[in-house]
Amino acid sequence: MIRLERVTKIYPGSAFPAVDSVSLEVAEGQICMLIGSSGCGKTTIMRMINRLTSITSGTIHIGDQNVMDMDPIQLRRQIGYVIQQIGLFPHMTVYDNIATVPKLLWWDKKRIAERVDELLDLVNLDPDTYRFRYPRELSGGQAQRVGVARAMAADPPVMLMDEPFGAIDPINREVLQEEFLRIQARLRKTIVFVTHDIDEAIKMGDKIALLDAGRLIQFGSPEELLTKPKNQFVKDFVGADRTLKRLNLLRVKHAMLRNPVHCLEEDPSEKVAEKMIEQDMSYLLVTDRQGRLKGYVNLYDLRGHKGTVGDVVRPLSLTVKPDTNLKDALSKMLSYDLGIVVAVDDAGRLQGFLNTRTLFSVVGESYDERGGHWGRITADGRIL
Ligand SMILES: Nc1ncnc2c1ncn2[C@@H]1O[C@H](COP(=O)(O)OP(=O)(O)OP(=O)(O)O)[C@@H](O)[C@H]1O
Ligand SMILES: [Mg+2]
Known part of the structure; x- marks a missing residue:
């Protein structure tokens, strides 16, 4: 000292x-x-x-x-x-x-x-x-x-x-x-x-x-x-x-919303769509049973679809690790159409979710759990 x-x-x-x-x-x-x-x-x-x-x-x-x-x-x-x-x-x-x-x-x-x-x-x-x-x-x-x-x-x-x-x-x-x-x-x-x-x-x-x-x-x-x-x-x-x-x-883990709402790839599309409408969401993250990120679906693809979510899931190419620094994560987020980045661990398991709203919650003072097209981004875990 x-x-x-x-x-x-x-x-x-x-x-x-x-x-x-x-x-x-x-x-x-x-x-x-x-x-x-x-x-x-x-x-x-x-x-x-x-x-x-x-x-x-x-x-x-x-x-x-x-x-x-x-x-x-x-x-x-x-x-x-x-x-x-x-x-x-x-x-x-x-x-x-x-x-x-x-x-x-x-x-x-x-x-x-x-x-x-x-x-x-x-x-x-x-x-x-x-x-x-x-x-x-x-x-x-x-x-x-x-x-x-x-x-x-x-x-x-x-x-x-x-x-x-x-x-x-x-x-x-x-x-x-x-x-x-x-x-x-x-x-x-x-x-x-x-x-x-x-x-x-x-x-x-x-x-x-x-x-x-x-x-x-x-x-x-x-x-x-x-x-x-x-x-x-x-x-x-x-x-x-x-x-x-x-x-x-700061690192992604400091700002990300943990356990973001998501569905499983084997969930029936119609049920998921109903829930999404109820919760005012246009997009939703998809994982497998082990929690590994499979991608996302949008409401448009799910409506009227008779199969499971896995049939229409779209890949999310841009992911980060919880230890990535927020500046790098932001720059990735800005270069990506959806305006979000998803954090996965080394095994590809969904860890958290970051968008401009969640970023504001740590960098700015205000916190709002409504996240644009993604609707309510809450830490509810599974949607069904
Ligand atoms: N031996 C000295 N006799 C008289 N004045 C000195 C002496 N050494 C430093 N000063 C004065 O004391 C002040 C602080 O100097 P110092 O060297 O601690 O600054 P500094 O913050 O390290 O600056 P720099 O970033 O340029 O290295 C300066 O105004 C300097 O002219
Ligand atoms: Mg000096």
Whole structure:
């Protein structure tokens, strides 16, 4: 846990504080994203946490220890630090850069060599290609990745990462973000992570601290910043498309209507048609006895049809998984005539149903269980 209490930094000779009475807490194993425009005090906060910069007033605790009571060298060994301008030692190879802290900790050679290779793999750099290169022989993004590997080398419980993915192109950046979150799910480090990119903050953060001119403007979960921006500044910062951004945070399973009304393929068409008329539905989902989705029928096909629903069922080609993110589901929904997507599990069993109405119920505030041509979309299970 990292806790800042009314932390202020006034650089000597400066009229205004660079950091102005900032209080925030990062719980054990969580990622706190620091975001705000250039010069708002992000790097200064990081450097006060590991005591590279003195604190003018206020306190910083790591766990139950006040950083001011700790030996700065000891403190920094417990904290992995990825600095903003990469900061690799230019006269040392990639290997020696990553091995810096493990060497200080007197790890044996074999353990260090294994760790370096493991970390290079982790940041998507082939160990055999890059191990003995010098920083000048790396691209900016590659150097940043070595910087991340170096900060993680001794497996510190706390990491301070100052724009670690800043110089990396969008595609590799996304790969690294995914990879990083995957590792974090396992390692559960306590991380303060600086970014300029609101999308990165929303994607990576358990909490986001939005700063402006040294002040903490809003501190909360990505969800809170998107749904309850405190003021116009936050609104502008998260962007006018904050509703769409929220879709990225949510998954189909959060929005879908479970156990949607449906019939079985062996149900008699006429009976189903009667029920559909009664319930004001034009379309209906069809499954087999095992609950596997077979498709849908429309009322027009069923009326006057003497057989079973299975004879006239139409395939539903567009399905999603409950774990699909809502943005992808929406984009599929919009490209599909019926304006719905159906969620099925890996075995093809009907799990839920999503249309613009059910989407509104999570993204907007209103909930209406009437769903256009589909009529009443209720969680009634079978129609008969
Ligand atoms: N050593 C220093 N002496 C005096 N002022 C400083 C010093 N370091 C930073 N500042 C000032 O403190 C303020 C905050 O700087 P800081 O580096 O923390 O910003 P930042 O949020 O990290 O910005 P960026 O996004 O550009 O990295 C700035 O106005 C900066 O000019
Ligand atoms: Mg900075």
